[in-house]
Amino acid sequence: MTDTAFQTTAAPSSLKVSDEVAIEIVNMNKWYGNFHVLRDINLTVNRGERIVIAGPSGSGKSTMIRCINRLEEHQSGKIIVDGTELTSDLKNIDKIRSEVGMCFQHFNLFPHLTILENCTLAPIWVRKVPRKEAIDTAMHFLEKVKIPDQANKYPGQLSGGQQQRVAIARSLCMKPRIMLFDEPTSALDPEMIKEVLDTMIQLAEEGMTMLCVTHEMGFARQVANRVIFMDQGQIVEQNEPEEFFNNPRSERTKLFLSQILGH
Amino acid sequence: MSDTHAETVLFVRETMLPQQEPPSSSTGAIGWARQNLFSGWLNSVITVVAGLFIIGLVLHIVPWFVSPTWMATSLNECRDMVTAAGHTDGACWGVIRERWQQLLFGFYPPELYWRPVVALLMLFVAIAPVLFSDFVSRKLLVVTAAFPFVMPWLLWGGTVWTPVMAALGFVIGYLVFRGFSGRVAGGLALFIAAIVAVLWWVLLSGLVAGAFASVLPLALTEVQSRAFGGFMLSITIGVAAIGCSLPIGILLALGRQSDLPLVKYMCVGFIEFIRGVPLITLLFVASTLLNIFLPPGTNFDIIVRVIIMDTLFASAYMAEVVRGGLAALPKGQYEGADSLGLNYWQAQRLIIMPQALKISIPGIVSTFIGVFKDTTLVSIISMFDPIGLSNAIRANQAWNGVYWELFIFIGAIFFVFCFSMSRYSMYLEKKLQTGHR
Numbered sequence: 001m002t003d004t005a006f007q008t009t010a011a012p013s014s015l016k017v018s019d020e021v022a023i024e025i026v027n028m029n030k031w032y033g034n035f036h037v038l039r040d041i042n043l044t045v046n047r048g049e050r051i052v053i054a055g056p057s058g059s060g061k062s063t064m065i066r067c068i069n070r071l072e073e074h075q076s077g078k079i080i081v082d083g084t085e086l087t088s089d090l091k092n093i094d095k096i097r098s099e100v101g102m103c104f105q106h107f108n109l110f111p112h113l114t115i116l117e118n119c120t121l122a123p124i125w126v127r128k129v130p131r132k133e134a135i136d137t138a139m140h141f142l143e144k145v146k147i148p149d150q151a152n153k154y155p156g157q158l159s160g161g162q163q164q165r166v167a168i169a170r171s172l173c174m175k176p177r178i179m180l181f182d183e184p185t186s187a188l189d190p191e192m193i194k195e196v197l198d199t200m201i202q203l204a205e206e207g208m209t210m211l212c213v214t215h216e217m218g219f220a221r222q223v224a225n226r227v228i229f230m231d232q233g234q235i236v237e238q239n240e241p242e243e244f245f246n247n248p249r250s251e252r253t254k255l256f257l258s259q260i261l262g263h
Numbered sequence: 264m265s266d267t268h269a270e271t272v273l274f275v276r277e278t279m280l281p282q283q284e285p286p287s288s289s290t291g292a293i294g295w296a297r298q299n300l301f302s303g304w305l306n307s308v309i310t311v312v313a314g315l316f317i318i319g320l321v322l323h324i325v326p327w328f329v330s331p332t333w334m335a336t337s338l339n340e341c342r343d344m345v346t347a348a349g350h351t352d353g354a355c356w357g358v359i360r361e362r363w364q365q366l367l368f369g370f371y372p373p374e375l376y377w378r379p380v381v382a383l384l385m386l387f388v389a390i391a392p393v394l395f396s397d398f399v400s401r402k403l404l405v406v407t408a409a410f411p412f413v414m415p416w417l418l419w420g421g422t423v424w425t426p427v428m429a430a431l432g433f434v435i436g437y438l439v440f441r442g443f444s445g446r447v448a449g450g451l452a453l454f455i456a457a458i459v460a461v462l463w464w465v466l467l468s469g470l471v472a473g474a475f476a477s478v479l480p481l482a483l484t485e486v487q488s489r490a491f492g493g494f495m496l497s498i499t500i501g502v503a504a505i506g507c508s509l510p511i512g513i514l515l516a517l518g519r520q521s522d523l524p525l526v527k528y529m530c531v532g533f534i535e536f537i538r539g540v541p542l543i544t545l546l547f548v549a550s551t552l553l554n555i556f557l558p559p560g561t562n563f564d565i566i567v568r569v570i571i572m573d574t575l576f577a578s579a580y581m582a583e584v585v586r587g588g589l590a591a592l593p594k595g596q597y598e599g600a601d602s603l604g605l606n607y608w609q610a611q612r613l614i615i616m617p618q619a620l621k622i623s624i625p626g627i628v629s630t631f632i633g634v635f636k637d638t639t640l641v642s643i644i645s646m647f648d649p650i651g652l653s654n655a656i657r658a659n660q661a662w663n664g665v666y667w668e669l670f671i672f673i674g675a676i677f678f679v680f681c682f683s684m685s686r687y688s689m690y691l692e693k694k695l696q697t698g699h700r
């Protein structure tokens with residue numbers, strides 16, 4: 001099997017979440033200058049969990065998941081990913097980054113490389129996979145996201161939805177154990193949103209550990225086993241999707257949900 | 264006649280004519296001229312005036328150019344030939360016929376002209392696989408790698424063992440690096456390798472080369488730096504400064520962005536200092552002051568000193584051009600590279616630099632062109648670049664007073680080089696275009 005990333009193919013409702021801890025965040029704080037962006041974040045994510053993070057703009061959602069692969073540095077507390085604590089040790093950082101895939105709002109594909117090169121670059125240079133094998137893996141994942149025919153085009157020649165699916169495939173080529181998504185659909189037109197969400201749902205069904213910042217509440221209902229609500233740098237509430245949407249506990253959550261679902 | 268409308272209407276067309284080309288007055292040369300040159304009275308007036316001006320200019324210049332003075336041996340002879348031909352004014356081409364070799368090679372011994380010529384041809388072969396990687400086999404990169412060692416040997420001559428030992432220094436450095444790279448940090452391994460290589464060059468390579476030379480004396484006649492001149496000198500300095508300034512400039516640009524304050528401020532200080540000082544000052548330092556700082560007895564070649572100064576000067580500008588390219592890259596590119604686990608140097612080499620350099624191509628090539636043309640400044644430290652030579656030629660009684668012909672000749676050759684660089688940059692930009700972002 002080439003894809004260790006996809007372990008099970010059960011339906012989402014019957015998806016098992018293992019007891020093994022994938023990410024552990026303990027009392028994490030972060031400041032931008034004097035601005036306290038993240039306050040006492042505590043979060044444990046088990047392997048196979050699919051977590052959706054919601055919250056108003058500026059609440060620190062992006063900052064939090066970017067701390068998990070050290071695109072942002074935290075100032076106090078602990079972040080342990082896959083048993084490795086994130087410190088300023090560059091070796092650890094590069095190791096964790098190669099285990100944690102990330103998709104961005106603006107895709108961040110490399111415009112000077114073809115789709116295939118985008119997908120094979122990191123496996124070849126970071127994992128030291130032979131070129132031939134890297135290409136096979138890349139084609140496998142490009143098929144999975146349903147764009148193998150675009151392999152030799154450049155990112156600039158693809159639609160937004162296609163680019164985001166390439167970005168997902170690019171991350172998967174590193175065979176990550178955890179995937180982070182930061183508003184992967186918010187730069188896309190409605191019809192493209194669906195194709196990207198379908199890819200993400202497929203990924204969730206195959207058992208990937210996922211942390212997803214998104215405002216797609218339908219997606220949250222369908223695949224998440226936990227929704228986290230953040231406001232002003234704090235985790236205000238977390239619950240199973242049904243409970244979260246039907247019986248929000250805090251006032252702040254109710255207000256947010258009424259704004260986002262109200263119309 | 265029946266009551267058809269043939270009576271009431273004068274003419275009814277029964278067969279349709281085929282479609283015709285638009286009248287020539289709206290297409291082709293006439294149409295174009297009407298649209299672009301004579302649309303409205305103001306444009307027409309401007310067109311006529313500009314046309315008369317161009318015609319006047321051509322009528323004035325062409326006779327000056329077409330002047331039967333090719334065989335003249337002095338300015339006076341030129342004047343006689345021009346009057347004999349019935350003109351009042353004409354170019355004196357005799358100076359070019361007599362001195363073109365000097366303008367190309369300076370005072371290089373004529374029987375050795377083949378050496379700079381071979382070096383130039385080798386230069387073309389060496390840059391071909393770099394400039395035209397699509398058409399030229401990568402195998403030619405061997406020539407590219409050998410060029411920095413072979414070129415000085417061809418130009419200055421001496422024993423073949425000197426360039427061989429110089430190249431060996433890189434091999435030794437590489438082997439040391441390989442030996443250490445597993446055991447110590449990458450940066451430290453590189454540092455040790457550099458130290459070993461420098462020690463080899465400074466302390467041992469001369470002795471070893473001498474020893475080899477006494478066993479197997481393969482050597483070219485030595486030529487002193489003072490004999491260098493003309494375009495050969497310009498190209499030597501220009502190529503070396505261009506070749507070295509790009510990598511140094513890239514490192515300076517990266518250093519300027521570094522998180523390490525010491526590295527950052529050293530780079531900023533260097534760049535700002537060099538950019539704040541005129542090149543002429545640096546050249547004077549190279550020609551006079553530098554000797555004061557060097558240990559007595561070391562004879563550091565003047566051309567090498569000038570190359571170093573030119574390189575430093577160009578690197579500072581290059582660093583700023585590259586920094587512009589780096590600044591134009593969206594932050595997402597760094598994050599994309601980071602999130603895949605590429606380390607700093609991998610990210611720079613594979614993701615950041617290819618894009619930043621592509622954005623900076625126009626600026627980089629402008630700097631290259633500037634460097635090449637600025638090589639003429641060495642005439643003020645009494646080296647004989649083409650401009651310096653033109654002064655020297657005028658110092659001769661026979662050609663005292665010849666300006667235009669020399670400058671036109673020199674200018675034309677510079678133009679060929681600079682224009683080629685400019686066209687190449689446009690070609691490269693087009694080639695690297697990979698669709699809109």
Ligand SMILES: Nc1ncnc2c1ncn2[C@@H]1O[C@H](COP(=O)(O)OP(=O)(O)OP(=O)(O)O)[C@@H](O)[C@H]1O
Nearest residue numbers: 032035037055056057058059060061062063064183
């Ligand atoms: N580099 C920075 N320097 C200073 N402040 C920053 C920086 N990046 C983000 N912030 C601030 O931190 C807060 C959290 O930002 P973050 O991007 O995490 O919000 P978010 O929840 O992702 O919002 P959105 O839904 O708009 O993406 C915001 O108030 C933002 O202004």
Ligand SMILES: [Mg+2]
Nearest residue numbers: 061062063183
């Ligand atoms: Mg955000």
